[in-house]
Amino acid sequence: xxxxxxxxxxxxxxxxxxxxxxxxxxxxxxxxxxxxxxxxxxxxxxxxxxxxxxxxxxxxxxxxxxxxxxxxxxxxxxxxxxxxxxxxxxxxxxxxxxxxxxxxxxxxxxxxxxxxxxxxxxxxxxxxxxxxxxxxxxxxxxxxxxxxxxxxxxxxxxxxxxxxxxxxxxxxxxxxxxxxxxxxxxxxxxxxxxxxxxxxxxxxxxxxxxxxxxxxxxxxxxxxxxxxxxxxxxxxxxxxxxxxxxxxxxxxxxxxxxxxxxxxxxxxxxxxxxxxxxxxxxxxxxxxxxxxxxxxxxxxxxxxxxxxxxxxxxxxxxxxxxxxxxxxxxxxxxxxxxxxxxxxxxxxxxxxxxxxxxxxxxxxxxxxxxxxxxxxxxxxxxxxxxxxxxxxxxxxxxxxxxxxxxxxxxxxxxxxxxxxxxxxxxxxxxxxxxxxxxxxxxxxxxxxxxxxxxxxxxxxxxxxxxxxxxxxxxxxxxxxxxxxxxxxxxxxxxxxxxxxxxxxxxxxxxxxxxxxxxxxxxxxxxxxxxxxxxxxxxxxxxxxxxxxxxxxxxxxxxxxxxxxxxxxxxxxxxxxxxxxxxxxxxxxxxxxxxxxxxxxxxxxxxxxxxxxxxxxxxxxxxxxxxxxxxxxxxxxxxxxxxxxxxxxxxxxxxxxxxxxxxxxxxxxxxxxxxxxxxxxxxxxxxxxxxxxxxxxxxxxxxxxxx
Numbered sequence: 001x002x003x004x005x006x007x008x009x010x011x012x013x014x015x016x017x018x019x020x021x022x023x024x025x026x027x028x029x030x031x032x033x034x035x036x037x038x039x040x041x042x043x044x045x046x047x048x049x050x051x052x053x054x055x056x057x058x059x060x061x062x063x064x065x066x067x068x069x070x071x072x073x074x075x076x077x078x079x080x081x082x083x084x085x086x087x088x089x090x091x092x093x094x095x096x097x098x099x100x101x102x103x104x105x106x107x108x109x110x111x112x113x114x115x116x117x118x119x120x121x122x123x124x125x126x127x128x129x130x131x132x133x134x135x136x137x138x139x140x141x142x143x144x145x146x147x148x149x150x151x152x153x154x155x156x157x158x159x160x161x162x163x164x165x166x167x168x169x170x171x172x173x174x175x176x177x178x179x180x181x182x183x184x185x186x187x188x189x190x191x192x193x194x195x196x197x198x199x200x201x202x203x204x205x206x207x208x209x210x211x212x213x214x215x216x217x218x219x220x221x222x223x224x225x226x227x228x229x230x231x232x233x234x235x236x237x238x239x240x241x242x243x244x245x246x247x248x249x250x251x252x253x254x255x256x257x258x259x260x261x262x263x264x265x266x267x268x269x270x271x272x273x274x275x276x277x278x279x280x281x282x283x284x285x286x287x288x289x290x291x292x293x294x295x296x297x298x299x300x301x302x303x304x305x306x307x308x309x310x311x312x313x314x315x316x317x318x319x320x321x322x323x324x325x326x327x328x329x330x331x332x333x334x335x336x337x338x339x340x341x342x343x344x345x346x347x348x349x350x351x352x353x354x355x356x357x358x359x360x361x362x363x364x365x366x367x368x369x370x371x372x373x374x375x376x377x378x379x380x381x382x383x384x385x386x387x388x389x390x391x392x393x394x395x396x397x398x399x400x401x402x403x404x405x406x407x408x409x410x411x412x413x414x415x416x417x418x419x420x421x422x423x424x425x426x427x428x429x430x431x432x433x434x435x436x437x438x439x440x441x442x443x444x445x446x447x448x449x450x451x452x453x454x455x456x457x458x459x460x461x462x463x464x465x466x467x468x469x470x471x472x473x474x475x476x477x478x479x480x481x482x483x484x485x486x487x488x489x490x491x492x493x494x495x496x497x498x499x500x501x502x503x504x505x506x507x508x509x510x511x512x513x514x515x516x517x518x519x520x521x522x523x524x525x526x527x528x529x530x531x532x533x534x535x536x537x538x539x540x541x542x543x544x545x546x547x548x549x550x551x552x553x554x555x556x557x558x559x560x561x562x563x564x565x566x567x568x569x570x571x572x573x574x575x576x577x578x579x580x581x582x583x584x585x586x587x588x589x590x591x592x593x594x595x596x597x598x599x600x601x602x603x604x605x606x607x608x609x610x611x612x613x614x615x616x617x618x619x620x621x622x623x624x625x626x627x628x629x630x631x632x633x634x635x636x637x638x639x640x641x642x643x644x645x646x647x648x649x650x651x652x653x654x655x656x657x658x659x660x661x662x663x664x665x666x667x668x669x670x671x672x673x674x675x676x677x678x679x680x681x682x683x684x685x686x687x688x689x690x691x692x693x694x695x696x697x698x699x700x701x702x703x704x705x706x
Contacts, residue, residue: 131199137195137198138191140274141193141194142191142195143274143277144191144206144207144277145191146277147210147213147281148213149186149187151284152455154183154288155284155287156458156462157175157451157454157458158176158291159291160454160461161175161454164478168479168482169309169479169482170445172291174445175450175454178447178450178451190209200266203262203269204262206273206274207269207273211254213277213280214254214280215254216462217284217462219251219463223250223464226243227461228472240465244466258273308437308438309413310437310438310494311436311493311495311507312410312435313408313435313436313492313524314412314526315512316513316514316515317515317573318518319573319574319575319578320518320519321407321643322521322522322523322578322579322580322613323521323523323580323639324580325582325639326526326528326563326566326582326583327370327525327528327530327584328528328529328531328583328607329527329528329530329532329586330530330586330589331531331606331607332585332588332589333359333588333606333690334605335531335552335553335607336607346564347560347564347623350611350623351619352618353581353583353610353623354609355623355624355625355626356608356628357605357627357690358688359608359632360630360632360665360667361587361605361606361631361632362587362631362667362668363667364590365587366415366587367418368670369586371417373635374393374396374416374426374525375395376398377393377395377396377398379668379680384703385703385704385706386706389418389419389422390425392417392422393422393426393429398636399430399433400433402523403433406521407520408518408523409435410435410522410523411430412526413497413499413527414479446483450481453473453482454478479499480500483498499527499529501529501537501541501558502536502542503543504528505558505562508566509565513569523639528559528562530555530556530559530585531552535549535551535554535555536550537550537555538550538554538555539553539554541558541559541565567581577614578613579613580611580612580642581611582610582611582635583608583609583610584607584609584632584635585606585607587606588604599669600669600683600692603689606632608632612642628654628658628659629661629688630654630657631663631665631666633666634653634654636650637652637653638653638654641653664686666683666685666698667695668680668681668682668683670704678704678705679701679702680704681697683697684696684697684698
């Protein structure tokens with residue numbers, strides 16, 4: 001008869017050997033994570049037939065399984081080879097079968113020992129739960145806290161700032177440090193707090209933070225289809241009931257799966273989630289690293305990280321000659337006419353003006369309109385969309401022609417284009433020509449407010465749909481938070497210009513306009529939010545308090561009150577008559593629909609009020625109406641004519657089109673779904689602009705993916 005016994009093999013591995021094995025295991029994890037990261041590429045604008053995709057997915061899945069098996073075998077064999085080379089016994093600390101030995105039949109004692117040992121080996125003993133020492137708990141806690149913090153409060157803010165570099169005052173070069181410091185603090189504090197827990201409570205905490213981080217990560221990858229854009233528009237969340245319910249169900253499934261896994265195998269669940277967290281964090285780190293190496297994202301800041309668009313010149317004007325252009329965002333002729341019915345005195349300060357009511361626009365929205373305002377360059381029939389965006393600033397001579405007249409140039413806007421690359425080009429273009437681009441201290445960035453608003457934006461992106469309404473934000477809110485809220489009342493040259501109409505009006509009243517020392521004249525382009533959503537100012541131009549609501553009409557009255565105050569101060573300084581003033585909008589009515597097939601359903605016409613300079617006594621006359629068929633395309637010619645007497649290089653000036661002229665004007669409408677632009681559709685307007693029967697598609701369409 002043979003007996004079976006066991007022995008415990010104990011081999012103490014030196015620290016150096018343990019480090020080698022740990023590095024090898026880490027290499028394996030990094031390799032797998034790096035391969036996974038290759039799948040997280042940018043979207044391609046292409047269509048793949050779903051019937052083909054079925055077979056493609058099966059083929060790719062088969063290849064993935066095969067490669068996974070090969071990689072697994074390779075790493076396992078390599079690991080065994082390293083163990084053998086280092087003379088490490090893989091069975092150290094494990095229970096293994098003893099060598100077989102024969103015993104005599106008449107050896108009663110040996111039989112008794114063998115029977116007892118056999119019964120011991122066949123009895124399943126419940127293992128006592130292993131108690132983790134504090135250093136080990138700290139290690140697990142550090143992994144959980146790091147993954148949770150990095151996913152929600154570092155990677156997501158970086159991705160949001162990088163993706164919106166074309167619309168934000170500050171880029172990653174300025175914002176990465178406060179976000180990283182805040183993330184480091186959260187990581188350390190959260191790690192220590194988790195590590196203080198013991199037993200089941202400790203495991204629950206580790207699993208909770210990793211599980212929440214994973215669900216947020218998956219939400220960002222797959223759960224935000226048709227997520228409302230951060231453009232300030234009020235969101236009717238009831239329109240998203242279906243997606244909210246489906247998304248909530250998927251979160252419940254994920255939570256339940258983790259809970260069941262933990263209930264069945266708590267230790268294994270904790271260990272598996274920690275490994276998964278490390279892998280996903282590596283993938284996220286690769287993505288974040290790519291943002292800092294992308295010139296389209298970093299160029300805005302990397303050219304000169306200390307130069308900003310300031311308020312310098314915003315509150316002063318020449319006593320010799322001026323050209324002043326107010327761009328009131330989204331202000332349509334329909335809106336102004338509607339307001340004037342119940343507020344007939346709202347334009348009383350605009351003496352000497354002509355109110356043009358038959359105005360063709362150029363393009364919407366702001367991200368396309370402002371580059372046109374600054375350059376006078378528009379997309380041509382024989383060029384692609386991408387070529388236009390990449391060259392619009394390079395081929396313009398408008399600001400150079402203005403500067404050549406001897407006028408000082410003040411440009412006040414937060415929008416220079418669509419993409420980061422175009423914004424960088426526009427920023428450089430303006431920096432070289434405008435007086436209000438200045439290097440100022442990095443402390444201009446309000447680090448605390450920046451972190452707070454980016455955390456809010458991160459939670460909006462990563463939380464389930466049912467919670468998103470509590471973290472809703474819009475882009476201008478981020479810009480306002482990034483810039484110092486108070487600025488320097490004594491030195492506008494050290495205050496970043498922020499699109500905040502209530503703040504502009506308050507500072508206009510506090511600082512007041514003054515006469516500068518420009519020897520020839522001053523040109524000022526002032527971009528205000530106008531009646532763009534969200535509506536945050538009342539009819540008196542005051543910022544509303546949280547919880548209050550105002551209407552588009554109230555905001556329309558409020559912003560016109562600001563312009564009227566500016567005109568009044570010009571009169572008080574005695575420089576009203578020598579000022580050529582244009583009050584317009586970047587575009588009128590504009591909307592987006594469900595995608596490329598959504599076309600215009602009504603006309604849009606930006607307001608256009610113009611006051612010539614040097615009118616003499618006529619400057620005191622009430623404004624007059626004109627139905628002359630003008631276009632926003634006439635703006636640059638009108639500006640140059642006002643300064644030099646000849647604007648023919650840029651086309652026809654406003655006052656060169658007679659009332660009874662017959663003129664076809666053109667407008668470009670981008671189709672949009674709330675997230676992406678699809679096409680530029682050209683319209684011709686043959687007749688009165690506000691009659692939509694006079695609007696017709698020309699057949700010219702630009703593909704926004706080309």
